[in-house]
Amino acid sequence: MTEKGWQNARDVGEKLKNIKFDAAFCSDLPRAEQTAVEILNHNRFAKLKKPTVSPFFREEFYxxxxxxxxxxxxxxxxxxxxxxxxxxxxxxxxxxxxxxxxxxxDPFHHAENNQEYWKRMDQGLELIKQTKTIHDGSKVLLVSHGNTLLSLVERFGAGKFDVTQRPANGSLTKLAVNDHQIQVVSFNQ
Structure with missing residues (x-):
């Protein structure tokens, strides 16, 4: 990770230091895991020291x-x-x-199309929903990547947010999740 990336992680950690997370997840790419660990290190309440790492939360495969x-x-x-x-x-x-x-x-057609992407990402969302430490009112940290965030906001944002611009590195987006729906509450804060 670059020094700017570390600084973004520290800044987000400071913003979220007073939120008691019941669970934390991240992409299996090193920069996402490093960011999640840095955020958790700043947290005053989290008993968590490491996130659940999963390829389900990776960026789109190009x-x-x-x-x-x-x-x-x-x-x-x-x-x-x-x-x-x-x-x-x-x-x-x-x-x-x-x-x-x-x-x-893609000359080899290895890049993920939309259906393939969501098949993978939906497994990640299901992983979060099925985690035993998560219940109504739980706070969950998810660290992923810009296009993953844009995809989530396009799908669950009800057209309320501009998905033509990449979110800022270190920005925060809030989702409300229950058994029946996912809703974007805020984007790119």
Whole structure:
């Protein structure tokens, strides 16, 4: 993680230091786990020292485009559909459609499409719901990635939030979750 990334994690830890978390989850990518541990280290109430780490909360898998300039990747994915940027794809279509376009543009078709992405992510959401330490009124920390956050907000935000702009690193988004629904309460705070 960069020094800026560590500073973002410390800043978020300070913002959340007075929230008693009943559980914590994160992506299995090192920067997400390091961020979650740093947040928990700042927490005054958490008995938790480590999050539950799971690949379910990973960023979208970009296949052939992993590690490349994503502006170029989104151009390759969107240009055949008359849109040349991620923002333009999302404005005209959706984040889900952007995933489908990227998989179609991947010469090996290894990138996750929308259905594959949500099959994985839904397993993560179910993991949270089935955790025995979580009950009505529980507070749960989830550390993931920008496009994962955008995907959650697009799906559960009821169109109330701008998903054409990436959330700031270290920003906070609040979800209300029960057995029947997930609702975005606030985004990119």
């Amino acid at each position: 296949g052939y485009f992993e590690g490349t300039d994503m502006n170029q990747a989104w151009y390759v994915a969107g240009a055949p559909h008359g849109v040349a940027t991620f923002k333009a794809i999302v404005e005209k279509y959706s984040i889900g459609q952007a995933k489908d376009f990227l998989k179609a543009a």
